[in-house]
Amino acid sequence: MIYPQNFEQKIGFDQIRQLLKEKCLSTLGEERVTDMVFSDRFNEVEERLDQVTEFVRILQEEDNFPAQYFFDVRPSLKRIRVEGMYLDEQELFDLRRSLETIRDIVRFLQKSENEEEEETTSPYPCLKRLAGDITVFPQLIGKINGILSPYGKIKDNASAELARIRRELASTMGSISRSLNSILRNAQSEGVVDKDVTPTMRDGRLVIPVAPALKRKIKGIVHDESASGKTVFIEPAEVVEANNRIRELEGDERREIIRILMEFSNLLRPSIPDVLLSYEFLAEIDFIRAKALFSEQITGLKPAFENKQVIDWTMAVHPLLQLSLAKHGKKVIPLDIELDEKQRILIISGPNAGGKSVCLKTVGLLQYMLQCGLLIPMHERSHAGIFSNIFIDIGDEQSIEDDLSTYSSHLTNMKIMMKNCNERSLILIDEFGGGTEPQIGGAIAEAVLKRFNQKQTFGVITTHYQNLKHFAEDHDGVVNGAMLYDRHLMQALFQLQIGNPGSSFAVEIARKIGLPEDVISDASEIVGSEYINADKYLQDIVRDKRYWEGKRQTIRQREKHMEETIARYQTEIEELQKSRKEILQKAKEEAEQLMQEANARIENTIRAIKEAQAEKEKTRQIRQELNDFRESLDTLTAKEQEEKIARKIEKLKEKQNRKKEKKANKNQENTLSAQALAEQQAKKEAERLAAIVPGSYVKIKGQTSVGEVLEINGKKAIVAFGSIKTTVKLDRLERTNAQPKQADVSTKSTYISSQTQDSMYEKKLNFKQDIDVRGMRGDEALQAVTYFIDDAILVGMSRVRILHGTGTGILRTLIRQYLQTVPGVSHFADEHIQFGGAGITVVDLS
The missing domain is CATH 1.10.1420.10 (MutS, DNA mismatch repair protein; Chain A, domain 3)
Incomplete structure (x- = not known):
C-alpha cells in the first residue's frame, strides 16, 4: 500500500x-x-x-x-x-x-x-x-x-507477375524516352525549343517544356504550365498511347504489390x-x-538486499538533487542512516532549512525506487530491506472543497497511518504535530508516536517539539537524530547525526537575520533561562560530539596509514626472505658440488690404496686424514654459507643504493645535458640566421634549388630563384656556398621534397590494413571507407580488409557499390569463412 x-x-x-x-x-x-x-x-x-x-x-x-x-x-x-x-x-x-x-x-x-x-x-x-x-x-x-x-x-x-509488369514498364518507359528525345532533337533543330531543354514529368506523364508562343509547333496535349506562365508542358501525340500504357502498368503494379502484401x-x-x-x-x-x-x-547500484525490514545506508544520495547540483558543478552531501529492529523510528530535529525534509524525501524516494526495480545511488556496503507499505505526510494539504485545514489534513493522514501501519510499514512524516497550538499539538503527536512504536512500525519523522525528543530518549525502538549546524559560521551542514537530538538554533538564527537584541532578550525571558540553557547544553553536546567524531576519523585515517606501512614492510621482509632462500639454495648446490669433488677424491684415494697394497696402519692413517678433511669441509661449508649469505645480502643492499644513486645522477645529467643542448642549438640557430644577408646564396630546407637573397624584412626574406621572386621565412632557409645554376631556372616546378617523402613513409608505417565500420550509419560508414581506401591507394597498399558485419547486409551492399566506382580497386570479395566470411570484405588495390 x-x-x-x-x-x-x-x-x-x-x-x-x-x-x-x-x-x-x-x-x-x-x-x-x-x-x-x-x-x-x-x-x-x-x-x-x-x-x-x-x-x-x-x-x-x-x-x-x-x-x-x-x-x-x-x-x-x-x-x-x-x-x-x-x-x-x-x-x-x-x-x-x-x-x-x-x-x-x-x-x-x-x-x-x-x-x-x-x-x-x-x-x-x-x-x-x-x-x-x-x-x-x-x-x-x-x-x-x-x-x-x-x-x-x-x-x-517478389512474384513472377510483378517481374513481368516491371520489365514491360521499363521497356515502355525506354521507348517513350527514345521517342521524346527524337522529337526533342527535331524541335531543337527547328528552333522550337532551347538546346538545353530535356524531357520532364508532369502528372506521371513524360512531356516536353515549350515556350507558349511556340506550343502549336508540336502536335500533342498541353498538360500544365509553369507558375510564371513562361513554359507549357506538351505531351507529343506520338507518345500519348505509350504514356497511357504506363498508367495502366503502374496500376497493375500497385494491384500486384497489394496482392503480395495481402498474401x-x-x-x-x-x-x-x-x-x-x-x-x-x-x-x-x-x-x-x-x-x-x-x-x-x-551511479546507482544494488545494495545488499535482504528479505526483512532494514535501512542501513552509507553515502546515500537523492538522485534528482544530484543531477540538479551537477549542472552547477556542485555535489550532494551524502546521507548515512540506519534503521533496524532496535531503532526503528528516527526523530530528526534541527534548524529550519537544515536538510530535514531532504533527508525524509531521500529515504522515501530511494526505498520506492528500489522496490520499483531501480538501482539506487549509495555505497556498495549498504544494506536495504523491503516494506509492504509506505506512508508519507509532507507539505500543506489544505483543501477548500473538502473543508480541510492544514492541521485537519495532517490528522486525517495520522488516522489512516495508525489504522493501516504494521511492522512491515515505513512512515515518513514532516513537521510532526505542526499546524496547531504547540502544547496540544505536541501532546497529540506524542500519543500518535506511541501508537506507531507499539505497532513496531519503521519511520523517519522530523519535528521541533522537545517532548518528542524526550520520548525518543526514554523509549526503546525510537532514536533521536540531528541535522548538524555550524554555530560559528551560522550555516547548516546538511549532515545527519544519529544518537542525539538537534537544536533549532532559534536565537542564533534570529541574531543572524538581524532581529533587534532587545526583542531576542525579551523572548529569552519569556521562554525562561532553563530552556535557553538546555538548548545551549544541547548545542555544546552536538559540538563536542562533532569534535570527537572528527578525532575518531583522524585516528581511523592514521590507523589505515599505519596498516599500509606495515603491509609494505611485510612485503619487503617477504622479498628479503625469498632472496635469502634463493641464496641458501645456491649455497647448498655449491656445497653439494664440493662434496661430490670430495667423494671423488676419496674414491681416488681408495683406488690408490688398493693399487699400492698398503699396510693396515697406512690405510687407517689415510682414512683418518679423509675423515678430518670431511669434518673440516663441513665446518668450512657451514661458515662459508653464513658468510656468503651475509655477503649476498650486503651486495643486494649496495646494488640497490648504486641504482638509486645512478638514477639520480642520470636524471641530473639528463637535465644538464638537455639545458646545454638547448643552449647550443639556440646559439647555432642564431649564428645561422645572422649569416643570411642580402646577396647570400641560400636554399629552402629539403630542396636543391639555389637562390639569392634580395632583401630581409624582419623574420622573412625575399629570395630570387632564377626569374622567380618569393617571400620565405628565415627559419626555412639555409646558407649554401653553391652558385645558382642556369639549369635551376628551367627545372621543373613540381617535385617531392624529402619532408613529404618522410611524411609518406611514416604514414605507410602507421597505416592499418583493417577498418571496422560496424555499428555506424550508412553515410558515416561510406565516408570512413572512402578516406580509408584513398589512404590505402596513397601509401601503396595492395590489399585491405573492411569489417562491416553481416546484420541486415545494408552496410555490405553500400560499401561494395562504392568500391565498384573506385578506379584503384581491382577486385573485392568475401573474406575466407575461417576468418569472418561475409562479415568482412577483402579489397585488392591496383
Whole structure:
C-alpha cells in the first residue's frame, strides 16, 4: 500500500519516470515505464534489480548489443487481424527489422561465456531467463526478405507477375524516352525549343517544356504550365498511347504489390498472438535498458538486499538533487542512516532549512525506487530491506472543497497511518504535530508516536517539539537524530547525526537575520533561562560530539596509514626472505658440488690404496686424514654459507643504493645535458640566421634549388630563384656556398621534397590494413571507407580488409557499390569463412 495517491509527486518519482521515458528507444519501453509499479514481493524485486545490474554490465563491457531497431508494430499487427487488411511496405519493413532485433537479442542473451561449455555458464543469467521462451520467427523473416529489398522496397522478383509488369514498364518507359528525345532533337533543330531543354514529368506523364508562343509547333496535349506562365508542358501525340500504357502498368503494379502484401498478411495472421508476445519481450528489454542507462547516470547500484525490514545506508544520495547540483558543478552531501529492529523510528530535529525534509524525501524516494526495480545511488556496503507499505505526510494539504485545514489534513493522514501501519510499514512524516497550538499539538503527536512504536512500525519523522525528543530518549525502538549546524559560521551542514537530538538554533538564527537584541532578550525571558540553557547544553553536546567524531576519523585515517606501512614492510621482509632462500639454495648446490669433488677424491684415494697394497696402519692413517678433511669441509661449508649469505645480502643492499644513486645522477645529467643542448642549438640557430644577408646564396630546407637573397624584412626574406621572386621565412632557409645554376631556372616546378617523402613513409608505417565500420550509419560508414581506401591507394597498399558485419547486409551492399566506382580497386570479395566470411570484405588495390 502506498499512501497518499499523490505519493510519487510528493517524493519526486514522477520526474524519475520522465527521465526514464527519455531514455527509451520506442513507445514499447515508454509504456512499461508508465506501468511501472511498487512491489513488496522480495523475489520479484530482486529479479528486477538483477536484470538491471546485468544490463549495466552489458552497457559497460559489450559493444555489440543489438539495439538498432526498436519499432512498435503492435497497432499494425492488431489491425490486420481483420480479414482483408494488410501491412503496407513501411510497416513490413519495420516488422522485419524489429523481428531481426528480437532474434539478435535472444541470441546475444543465450550465448555462454565459452561456446564449448554448457548453457548454464551464461554471463547474464537473469536476462537469459527472460529470453528463454521467446519465439524468433526465422521463417517470417525469410519470407519478408523474399519480398523486400535491404532498403525496404518491394523486390522485382517478389512474384513472377510483378517481374513481368516491371520489365514491360521499363521497356515502355525506354521507348517513350527514345521517342521524346527524337522529337526533342527535331524541335531543337527547328528552333522550337532551347538546346538545353530535356524531357520532364508532369502528372506521371513524360512531356516536353515549350515556350507558349511556340506550343502549336508540336502536335500533342498541353498538360500544365509553369507558375510564371513562361513554359507549357506538351505531351507529343506520338507518345500519348505509350504514356497511357504506363498508367495502366503502374496500376497493375500497385494491384500486384497489394496482392503480395495481402498474401503475406494472410500467412502472418495465425502467428499474430505469438508475434505480439515477442514484442512484449522487446518492450521489457527497452524498459530494462532505460533503467540501466539511468543507473549509470546517477551511479546507482544494488545494495545488499535482504528479505526483512532494514535501512542501513552509507553515502546515500537523492538522485534528482544530484543531477540538479551537477549542472552547477556542485555535489550532494551524502546521507548515512540506519534503521533496524532496535531503532526503528528516527526523530530528526534541527534548524529550519537544515536538510530535514531532504533527508525524509531521500529515504522515501530511494526505498520506492528500489522496490520499483531501480538501482539506487549509495555505497556498495549498504544494506536495504523491503516494506509492504509506505506512508508519507509532507507539505500543506489544505483543501477548500473538502473543508480541510492544514492541521485537519495532517490528522486525517495520522488516522489512516495508525489504522493501516504494521511492522512491515515505513512512515515518513514532516513537521510532526505542526499546524496547531504547540502544547496540544505536541501532546497529540506524542500519543500518535506511541501508537506507531507499539505497532513496531519503521519511520523517519522530523519535528521541533522537545517532548518528542524526550520520548525518543526514554523509549526503546525510537532514536533521536540531528541535522548538524555550524554555530560559528551560522550555516547548516546538511549532515545527519544519529544518537542525539538537534537544536533549532532559534536565537542564533534570529541574531543572524538581524532581529533587534532587545526583542531576542525579551523572548529569552519569556521562554525562561532553563530552556535557553538546555538548548545551549544541547548545542555544546552536538559540538563536542562533532569534535570527537572528527578525532575518531583522524585516528581511523592514521590507523589505515599505519596498516599500509606495515603491509609494505611485510612485503619487503617477504622479498628479503625469498632472496635469502634463493641464496641458501645456491649455497647448498655449491656445497653439494664440493662434496661430490670430495667423494671423488676419496674414491681416488681408495683406488690408490688398493693399487699400492698398503699396510693396515697406512690405510687407517689415510682414512683418518679423509675423515678430518670431511669434518673440516663441513665446518668450512657451514661458515662459508653464513658468510656468503651475509655477503649476498650486503651486495643486494649496495646494488640497490648504486641504482638509486645512478638514477639520480642520470636524471641530473639528463637535465644538464638537455639545458646545454638547448643552449647550443639556440646559439647555432642564431649564428645561422645572422649569416643570411642580402646577396647570400641560400636554399629552402629539403630542396636543391639555389637562390639569392634580395632583401630581409624582419623574420622573412625575399629570395630570387632564377626569374622567380618569393617571400620565405628565415627559419626555412639555409646558407649554401653553391652558385645558382642556369639549369635551376628551367627545372621543373613540381617535385617531392624529402619532408613529404618522410611524411609518406611514416604514414605507410602507421597505416592499418583493417577498418571496422560496424555499428555506424550508412553515410558515416561510406565516408570512413572512402578516406580509408584513398589512404590505402596513397601509401601503396595492395590489399585491405573492411569489417562491416553481416546484420541486415545494408552496410555490405553500400560499401561494395562504392568500391565498384573506385578506379584503384581491382577486385573485392568475401573474406575466407575461417576468418569472418561475409562479415568482412577483402579489397585488392591496383
